[in-house]
Amino acid sequence: MSTFLLEIVTPDRVVYSEQVNSVTVRGVEGELGILPGHIPFVTPLQIAPVYVKIGNERTPFAVQGGFVEVRKDKVVILAESAERASEIDRERAEAAKERAQARLNAKGRQDEIDHRRAELALQRAMNRIKVTQG
Known part of the structure; x- marks a missing residue:
């Protein structure tokens, strides 16, 4: 199963940096599923969950706006803030x-x-x- 590097970055820290199978984000045009080999693009993100999939495990992140940049072998989410479910009160x-x-x-x-x-x-x-x- 193919993977790509996903980085979720805020002004304060790198929240996540792992090889993943897919990521689902909500851009201004709607929900986007990103798989390995996706065409490069950049788009603004809405305030919405980002779902990261590795194998059969799906992990949500609370992403508060920003941008997603899809490159040839890497996806970078530049967010105003991002939190794992375990970090949320x-x-x-x-x-x-x-x-x-x-x-x-x-x-x-x-x-x-x-x-x-x-x-x-x-x-x-x-x-x-x-x-x-x-």
Whole structure:
């Protein structure tokens, strides 16, 4: 079974660097499955789980935006942040989700920037929760 090197990198650290069979990401155009020998490209990523497959094992990562770059023999995910399921505090993510929903549901005058921030916070929290569920 063919493999390629996958690196998930944030400004702070290399989160993951292993030979994998496939990776699934959600780009701006939709979900993308990347296998060995994929045509090279670069695309922005949505706030969504990234699924890494080695053999029959599928490992999720909570990736918070960034880019994926597919090269001939290597895929690099440059993310604002990325976490393994084991690194996520589920209770904290649930609390962040509730705070973001409360801000979005708040009555009264709210500027567009605050509204967008709350939407992004909600997306990040939902992404973390989804990754912890497997």
